[in-house]
Structure formats: C-alpha cells, structure tokens
Amino acid sequence: MSNTFHALAAFARLGWRETASDRFGLLARVILYSLPVLIYSAIWQATPLAGSGVSAEEATWYVMATEAIIFAPGYVFREVEEDIRTGAIEAALTRPVDYALARIAEETGGTLLRLAVLGTYGGVLAWFATGMVPFAWSALPAVWTAAGFGALLALLVQVAIGFLTVWVGNPAPAYWIWQKLVFVLGGLFLPLTLYPAWLADIGRLTPCAAILFHPASLVFDASPAAIVHVLSWQVLWLAAAAVLVAAVAGAATRRLVREGI
Amino acid sequence: MSATFGYLAALLATNLRAAFSNPLQAVSQLALMVLNNLIFLLIWVLYFERFPELRGWGRADVAMLYGVTAFGFGLMVALAGGMRDLARTIVDGSLDVHLGRPRHPLPSLLMSRSVPAGFGDVASAFVIWLWFAERSVSDLPLLVLLSLAAGAVMTATMTAAQCVVFWWPGVLRLAEQFWEVILMITIYPQHVFGPAIRLVLFTVLPVAFMSQVPVEAIREGDPLKMLAVFAAAIVYGGTAIAIFDRGLRRYQSGNQMVVNR
Amino acid sequence: MSEVAIVVENLAKSFRTRSAGGLKGLFARSATTEVAAVRGISFQIRPGERVAFIGPNGAGKSTTLKMLTGILTPSSGHAEVAGFVPWIERQKLAQRIGILFGQRSQLWYRLPVRDSLRLIARIYGLDRDRAEARLSKLASTLAIGDLVERPVAQLSLGQRLRCEIAAALMHAPPILLLDEPTIGLDVSAKASLRDHLIELSTEEGTTILLTSHDTGDIERICERALVIDKGLLLLDRPLAALRAQHLRHRLVTLMTEEERPALDLPGVAVAAHEPHRTSFAVDLDLIQVERVVATALERFSVKDLAIENPPLDDVIRDIYRRGEAIVRQEVAA
Known part of the structure; x- marks a missing residue:
C-alpha cells in the first residue's frame, strides 16, 4: 500500500517536472489563457451590471478563476487516447502500479503546476486590473484548494473520457460536448447567480459547477460557511468521479486484455 | 489556369473521400460539432436573458458573429485542413514532398487533408443565422459571401503566422497553437475593446475582418464595410503568399532546420 | 526459483474482428469474424535460458508474448511464468518480469534518463539506496553512465534502447521479455546491444525470451530457437542444430x-x-x-x-520442405 503511494507520489513529481521542463508549452498556455481573461473582462466592463448583484471587479476575478481551472488540466484525455492507440498502455499494464492511477498521478503533477502558474499570473493580472482582492488573505489557502479540487475533478472526467477510445476510437467529440456542458452548466463566463433561477438550481447540482462555479464563487463570498459548502460539494463529486474512472478504466482494461488493441 | 483548378479539384475530391471513408463516423462527428456549437451559443442566450444589450448589440448580433466564424473556420478546415499542420510540415521536412511537384506548394500544403467536423461548423452556421440570429433566407447569400471573404482572411493570417518557422523553427509549438488564439478572439464581439486593441485587430492580427466587420456591414447595411472585408481578403491573402514565398526561398537556400519537439 | 521459468501448454488466442470499427460498431450489428492468432502452442523454458521466439510478421509472436505478460487473456490453454498465471496475477507477476517493447518507450521524453529510472524504481518499490546501487550497476553493464544525465530527446535510437533495457531491469527481474528489441537499429548498435544482453544474462542468470523476425538476432544472443508460423510452433531446438540444418x-x-x-x-x-x-x-x-x-x-x-543470413521466410520454407515441422503443413496453410 505504502509502496503504491510512494510510486504515485513519484509519478506526480515527474509530471510536475516534465511540465516545468516544457517552457514553450507553459508559455503557450499562459498566452492562450490571457486571451479569454482579457476578452471576458472587456465584456464585463461593457456590460450594464447595475442591479445584478455582481460588480465588474468581481466578474473579472471570477473569469480569471474559471479560466485558470479550465486551462490547468489541458487535454488529458488525449494522453490516455494516445496511450491506448499506440499500445503504450500495454507496457504500463505489466507494471505493479495500476495504469489509471499512475496516469492520474502524473497528470495531477502537471495540472497543479499549471494551475499554480496560471492562477498566480491571473491573480496578479486581476489585482492590477481591478485594484482589489475580493477575499481576505486568510481565505487564500481555501481558494487554492477549491481551485485545485475543481481542476482535479475536470482531470478525472477527462481520464474517463480518454478510456472511451477503447470503444469509440476517437473520444474527441465526446470531450467537446462535455467541455461545452461544463462551460454552460458550470458558469464559465456568466456566474450561475446571473442565470434564470431554475437553470441555476440545476447547474449548482452538477459536477460542472463543482469544477467551475463553486470554486470561482469564492470571489463573491469566501466566508467559512461558503468555503465549507464549496469544498463539500467538490469532495462529493470527486468521490463520484473516482468511482466513474474506476468503473470505466476497469471495463476498458478488461476489454483490452480480452480483445487486444 | 484550368489545369490548376482541375488539380485542386482532384486534391479536394481525394481528401473528401478519405475524410468520409467511414461515413457514419464522419457524419456523427459532423452532427456532434453542430450540437457542440449550439450548446456554446447558450452562454450568449443566457447572457441576453439577463442583460438587455452589450454596447448596442443583442443576442441576434452575437449569434450572427458566431455564425460567420463557424462558416469561415469550418469551411477552411473542411477544404484546407492541412492549414493546422503547416508549421510542422515545414519544420519536419515533409515540405519537400510538396516541393517536388510541378505546382506552387501552398495549395497542396493547405489542402493536404479534410476535417469532416468542419462541415458541421458550416451546417451550424446556417442553423445559427436562421434561428438564433433571426435572419431571413434572403439574407443568406450575402452572409455566405461575406463569410467566405472572412474565412479567406483567417486562412491568410494563419498561413502567414505559421511561416515564422521558416526563420525561427524553435517556435514551432507556439506557431501550432496560433490558430486557437485567432479562433478564440474571433468568436467574441470586438467593439467592447478599447482603441489600442482594436487597432491591433484591424492591422497585424486582422481578426476584425474575420467576424466583427462582416457583422457590422450587415447590421448597418454599409456597402463600404462590405467592400472592406473583400479588400482585406485580397490584401491579406497576397501578403500571406508573399511571406510564404520569402520563407520558401530561405528554405531552399539550404538553411539548416532544427527540429524542436 | 523452480525448475521451469516459463511453462506454456496448448496456448491459443483468437480475436473477434468487426467489419467496421468506431461508432458504426455501436449502432450496426455487423458480422464478426474469428481470427486465430495463436493456435495451441506448448513449450517450456528453464531458468537462465536464452530463447529466441522467431517468426515472420503476423505469426503470433507478440500475441504469445502479451499472453505471457498478462496483457492478453488467452482463449484457451494454460501458462505459468515465474510460477504465476499471467492473466490472473498480472500485478504480482510484474515484480518478476521485465519487459521491453522495441518500438515503445517507457522513458519520459523531455526528462533526463535518470529521472525516469528513479521513477521506475519507485514503481517496483525499491528504496532509494537500492535504486541508486542498481542504477550504477546497470549504468556500467550497459555503458550508459554518461547518457543517464541527458534527456531522452537527445539520445540516438541505440543509446535509447540501452536505457530502455536498464528501465526494464531496474527491479532485477529473473525473467526478461523483449519484443523485437533490435528493430530499427544499425549493425553496430545491434551488435553492442547483443553483447550487453549476453553479459547481463550470464552475470545475473536472467532468463531471456526475445521475439524477432530477423534470423541475425538469434545467432548471437540465444541458445535455443522457437520458430512460429501462422500461430503454430514449427520448430523447437538448440540454435546450433537450427544453424546446422536451416541456416x-x-x-x-x-x-x-x-x-x-x-x-x-x-x-x-x-x-x-x-x-x-x-x-x-x-x-x-x-x-x-x-x-x-x-x-x-x-x-x-x-x-x-x-x-x-537468409531471410526468415526462406528458413521457414526450408523447415516445411524438409518435413521437419512439429505440425503438418496442411494445418498451417
């Protein structure tokens, strides 16, 4: 057990280091991330927000947070897809550490580094643009944790989607649809609080909101009660996603050892 | 001249056969792309449920803009899907294959494959124009014409940008992601930006001609703006070809390439 | 370790293939056909033996190797590797075998080789001291001491393969399985790889089973050859005999x-x-x-x-012609 844990920790460290060594990749990510943040904050500046309960400053911070969470995992499903297509998964299956766990650990390392880079960069950017920080400094660890949980949840679902390669060959269309659902039901740009009440209520219950809206909503309210609320929703959905990944990975592996690649 | 068209038509026909070699898979990808676009557009539907306008623009205007981009980009990757591989083709030396043919290499480079999902984008453009943008069928010819010109500006810009690897192969990975940058700006209204950014979008990064100006031209029924879009297609198209040819001369003078993965 | 390292009895595998893949397969009930990749083969390998598993492309070599590692479940038959039934106890078996797929890398492309090797040591539960000791031993045996500090991206194919072998051997497995290890290598890189493999197996008593479609591979490394064609074992004899009769x-x-x-x-x-x-x-x-x-x-x-050397196809034709195949030609054809 502790062996597996040490091995997974090593995978995570390696993922972090490999992401760090790819300077161009990180730079490209920062540039790509800057765009929607810039665009959305310009849109918020131009939006007649009076009476909506959301200020332009808060909205800018909100978008900075949601985009950082979306950009942090990148396209993990493609890594899984490639492992299956190239047969690299076979080599991984002959190891004493489970492939899915190893892949998740490695991607977690990379994801957390990208989140740290994008979050710090975006935070500084938003701070300069708005001249304010929407939560107390003491809430910062909780905000980071919630953002990390959101990115991790997105990562787990992507790993499950990647395993679909075994059945459908190309998992990309499934991913794009899922991603757009996250955008809409998770409130990528428009916080759920600005949605029609019925849709906001549905959205809040979905894993999409646990990825984006719940953690990003801490820019409106980072009180201890709100933090507990956000983190508990996320833990719940992380557990559900873990079950989902285990089920899909298990079924995919069973099929692989029966049918080959 | 007619030989050139015959050659291009043969290229296109071959690509389409390859893209639709598994017709059910191609068609389902196409359909999922339509769904994908419509879900994304929901964000704007929700926005305009909440806010009456965005600096004079309503839901129909933003939808029209999204449709113009979907049509231009979709047609580009459907007909000239090799666009997205251009920089890599130059750096990894597969350009030589195209140089060995008795034709200008650019068309065969761009038209080296067809992405079936692009037709999904084109199809969704019509759904969006007629439904979300509330345009009538009689508006469609003008919309198509302007979107074609917009797509030409997009193709030209992405071509020119990727040619940077002729001089600086080390930036391959950035060049490869450039189309995402362009696409990300194109799908949002640009009149929310300040004058400095707008100046950039009208010149070095001519994104304005890819969506904003065509939509303004139709909204305002302004023939000058329509002419501007067609002029931009010609000017940027010519510039892109000139830049490519300069790069090609450098390539053929035997400059050493460094592959940087 | 027991008297046998690998036992294979009547091992068979057939695949169902659909006429159309992807989404179509989900919607349409298309006809499936059974394709037999391995059709009942048996052999035993003693600890420390170096055995070549040779046959043309599509003969069933890789499928057999995959069943022996537990990546594929056989349709019928039995096998034990290091005392484990591979497809039932894959992860336990993993500690006892090292695997190298010639065309796949288990090293991280952008990182120094040493980082990958350290991670692999972790996967197999080696503590830091044992990992470092093992690393320096392999580095000297495989002559990769000056390579391990460099990223994989900067290595030649031959250099990379030696590092891949180090990765497969980090946990000192008693059995090493190599799938087409020399594919794509030039003559001198091949020769050096062979020397290193022989040194390793004599020094540590490692059992080696390697697949190849190149008769040259077997000559230097192996003492015994298993020739497989169309999913059936044609020949199982010492290399000297194979050389004397068919090469x-x-x-x-x-x-x-x-x-x-x-x-x-x-x-x-x-x-x-x-x-x-x-x-x-x-x-x-x-x-x-x-x-x-x-x-x-x-x-x-x-x-x-x-x-x-003569191409493998000629050797197999020769085996059939001389009527020495374990199986009858009409079965194979």
Whole structure:
C-alpha cells in the first residue's frame, strides 16, 4: 500500500517536472489563457451590471478563476487516447502500479503546476486590473484548494473520457460536448447567480459547477460557511468521479486484455 | 489556369473521400460539432436573458458573429485542413514532398487533408443565422459571401503566422497553437475593446475582418464595410503568399532546420 | 526459483474482428469474424535460458508474448511464468518480469534518463539506496553512465534502447521479455546491444525470451530457437542444430567496378543482379563464405560487400520442405 503511494507520489513529481521542463508549452498556455481573461473582462466592463448583484471587479476575478481551472488540466484525455492507440498502455499494464492511477498521478503533477502558474499570473493580472482582492488573505489557502479540487475533478472526467477510445476510437467529440456542458452548466463566463433561477438550481447540482462555479464563487463570498459548502460539494463529486474512472478504466482494461488493441 | 483548378479539384475530391471513408463516423462527428456549437451559443442566450444589450448589440448580433466564424473556420478546415499542420510540415521536412511537384506548394500544403467536423461548423452556421440570429433566407447569400471573404482572411493570417518557422523553427509549438488564439478572439464581439486593441485587430492580427466587420456591414447595411472585408481578403491573402514565398526561398537556400519537439 | 521459468501448454488466442470499427460498431450489428492468432502452442523454458521466439510478421509472436505478460487473456490453454498465471496475477507477476517493447518507450521524453529510472524504481518499490546501487550497476553493464544525465530527446535510437533495457531491469527481474528489441537499429548498435544482453544474462542468470523476425538476432544472443508460423510452433531446438540444418547458406552482396561480376565456384549462384551490384547465394555445405569473399576480392575491384543470413521466410520454407515441422503443413496453410 505504502509502496503504491510512494510510486504515485513519484509519478506526480515527474509530471510536475516534465511540465516545468516544457517552457514553450507553459508559455503557450499562459498566452492562450490571457486571451479569454482579457476578452471576458472587456465584456464585463461593457456590460450594464447595475442591479445584478455582481460588480465588474468581481466578474473579472471570477473569469480569471474559471479560466485558470479550465486551462490547468489541458487535454488529458488525449494522453490516455494516445496511450491506448499506440499500445503504450500495454507496457504500463505489466507494471505493479495500476495504469489509471499512475496516469492520474502524473497528470495531477502537471495540472497543479499549471494551475499554480496560471492562477498566480491571473491573480496578479486581476489585482492590477481591478485594484482589489475580493477575499481576505486568510481565505487564500481555501481558494487554492477549491481551485485545485475543481481542476482535479475536470482531470478525472477527462481520464474517463480518454478510456472511451477503447470503444469509440476517437473520444474527441465526446470531450467537446462535455467541455461545452461544463462551460454552460458550470458558469464559465456568466456566474450561475446571473442565470434564470431554475437553470441555476440545476447547474449548482452538477459536477460542472463543482469544477467551475463553486470554486470561482469564492470571489463573491469566501466566508467559512461558503468555503465549507464549496469544498463539500467538490469532495462529493470527486468521490463520484473516482468511482466513474474506476468503473470505466476497469471495463476498458478488461476489454483490452480480452480483445487486444 | 484550368489545369490548376482541375488539380485542386482532384486534391479536394481525394481528401473528401478519405475524410468520409467511414461515413457514419464522419457524419456523427459532423452532427456532434453542430450540437457542440449550439450548446456554446447558450452562454450568449443566457447572457441576453439577463442583460438587455452589450454596447448596442443583442443576442441576434452575437449569434450572427458566431455564425460567420463557424462558416469561415469550418469551411477552411473542411477544404484546407492541412492549414493546422503547416508549421510542422515545414519544420519536419515533409515540405519537400510538396516541393517536388510541378505546382506552387501552398495549395497542396493547405489542402493536404479534410476535417469532416468542419462541415458541421458550416451546417451550424446556417442553423445559427436562421434561428438564433433571426435572419431571413434572403439574407443568406450575402452572409455566405461575406463569410467566405472572412474565412479567406483567417486562412491568410494563419498561413502567414505559421511561416515564422521558416526563420525561427524553435517556435514551432507556439506557431501550432496560433490558430486557437485567432479562433478564440474571433468568436467574441470586438467593439467592447478599447482603441489600442482594436487597432491591433484591424492591422497585424486582422481578426476584425474575420467576424466583427462582416457583422457590422450587415447590421448597418454599409456597402463600404462590405467592400472592406473583400479588400482585406485580397490584401491579406497576397501578403500571406508573399511571406510564404520569402520563407520558401530561405528554405531552399539550404538553411539548416532544427527540429524542436 | 523452480525448475521451469516459463511453462506454456496448448496456448491459443483468437480475436473477434468487426467489419467496421468506431461508432458504426455501436449502432450496426455487423458480422464478426474469428481470427486465430495463436493456435495451441506448448513449450517450456528453464531458468537462465536464452530463447529466441522467431517468426515472420503476423505469426503470433507478440500475441504469445502479451499472453505471457498478462496483457492478453488467452482463449484457451494454460501458462505459468515465474510460477504465476499471467492473466490472473498480472500485478504480482510484474515484480518478476521485465519487459521491453522495441518500438515503445517507457522513458519520459523531455526528462533526463535518470529521472525516469528513479521513477521506475519507485514503481517496483525499491528504496532509494537500492535504486541508486542498481542504477550504477546497470549504468556500467550497459555503458550508459554518461547518457543517464541527458534527456531522452537527445539520445540516438541505440543509446535509447540501452536505457530502455536498464528501465526494464531496474527491479532485477529473473525473467526478461523483449519484443523485437533490435528493430530499427544499425549493425553496430545491434551488435553492442547483443553483447550487453549476453553479459547481463550470464552475470545475473536472467532468463531471456526475445521475439524477432530477423534470423541475425538469434545467432548471437540465444541458445535455443522457437520458430512460429501462422500461430503454430514449427520448430523447437538448440540454435546450433537450427544453424546446422536451416541456416546453411548466406547471401553475399558485392558492389563492384565491374558491371556484371561472375563467380564460377561450386555452391555459389547469382541470387539477384543489377548493374554493379550482385548478390550471390552461398551454400555453406559446399564452400566457406571466407573463400567466396577472398576470391571476389582477388578477381574484382570490390567497393563494398555485405554478408547476410537468409531471410526468415526462406528458413521457414526450408523447415516445411524438409518435413521437419512439429505440425503438418496442411494445418498451417
């Protein structure tokens, strides 16, 4: 057990280091991330927000947070897809550490580094643009944790989607649809609080909101009660996603050892 | 001249056969792309449920803009899907294959494959124009014409940008992601930006001609703006070809390439 | 360890293939056909043996190897590797075997080799001291001491493969399985890889089973050859016997100033010819290769020459022709 844990920790460290060594990749990510943040904050500046309960400053911070969470995992499903297509998964299956766990650990390392880079960069950017920080400094660890949980949840679902390669060959269309659902039901740009009440209520219950809206909503309210609320929703959905990944990975592996690649 | 068209038509026909070699898979990808676009557009539907306008623009205007981009980009990757591989083709030396043919290499480079999902984008453009943008069928010819010109500006810009690897192969990975940058700006209204950014979008990064100006031209029924879009297609198209040819001369003078993965 | 490292009894695997893949397969009930990749093979391998598993592409080598590692479940039959049934106890077996897939990397492309090797040590539960000790031992045996600090991206294929072998051997497995380890390597890289493998197996008593479609691979590394064709075991005998009976000719190719050199020696026949490049089939029962080469050098102005083993297809045809196959040809055909 502790062996597996040490091995997974090593995978995570390696993922972090490999992401760090790819300077161009990180730079490209920062540039790509800057765009929607810039665009959305310009849109918020131009939006007649009076009476909506959301200020332009808060909205800018909100978008900075949601985009950082979306950009942090990148396209993990493609890594899984490639492992299956190239047969690299076979080599991984002959190891004493489970492939899915190893892949998740490695991607977690990379994801957390990208989140740290994008979050710090975006935070500084938003701070300069708005001249304010929407939560107390003491809430910062909780905000980071919630953002990390959101990115991790997105990562787990992507790993499950990647395993679909075994059945459908190309998992990309499934991913794009899922991603757009996250955008809409998770409130990528428009916080759920600005949605029609019925849709906001549905959205809040979905894993999409646990990825984006719940953690990003801490820019409106980072009180201890709100933090507990956000983190508990996320833990719940992380557990559900873990079950989902285990089920899909298990079924995919069973099929692989029966049918080959 | 007619030989050139015959050659291009043969290229296109071959690509389409390859893209639709598994017709059910191609068609389902196409359909999922339509769904994908419509879900994304929901964000704007929700926005305009909440806010009456965005600096004079309503839901129909933003939808029209999204449709113009979907049509231009979709047609580009459907007909000239090799666009997205251009920089890599130059750096990894597969350009030589195209140089060995008795034709200008650019068309065969761009038209080296067809992405079936692009037709999904084109199809969704019509759904969006007629439904979300509330345009009538009689508006469609003008919309198509302007979107074609917009797509030409997009193709030209992405071509020119990727040619940077002729001089600086080390930036391959950035060049490869450039189309995402362009696409990300194109799908949002640009009149929310300040004058400095707008100046950039009208010149070095001519994104304005890819969506904003065509939509303004139709909204305002302004023939000058329509002419501007067609002029931009010609000017940027010519510039892109000139830049490519300069790069090609450098390539053929035997400059050493460094592959940087 | 027990008396046998690997036992295989009547192992068989067939795949169902659909006429159309992808989404179509989800919607349409298309006809499936059974394709038999391995059709009931049996053999045993003793600890410390070096065995070549050879056959042409599509013969069932990789499928068998995958079943022996637990990546594939057989349709029928039985196997034990290091005392484990692979497809039932895959993760336990993992501690006892090392695997190298010639065309796949288990190293991280952008990171120094050492980082990957340390991670792999972790996967197998080696503590830091044992990992470092093992790493420095492998580094000297495989001559990769100066390579491990460099990112994989900067290594040549031959260098990378030696590092891949180090990765497969980090946990000192008693059994090493190599799938087409020499594919894509040039002659000198192949030779050096073979030397390192032999050194490892004699030093640590490692059992080696390698697959190849190149008869040259087996000659240096292995003591015994299993020849497989169309999913059936054709031949199982010591390499010396295989060499004596089925590798009885060589192909000598000469690049000469002369457009069409002729050699009227017994047991030498022209196998292929184009201007300035002629290949001779040399029958070793009638003449030594050395004599053929010496004669050629004496008579012609030779710019380059190559001596090759007969292609595997010829060897297999020869086995069938001599009626020595374990299975009947009509079964295989």
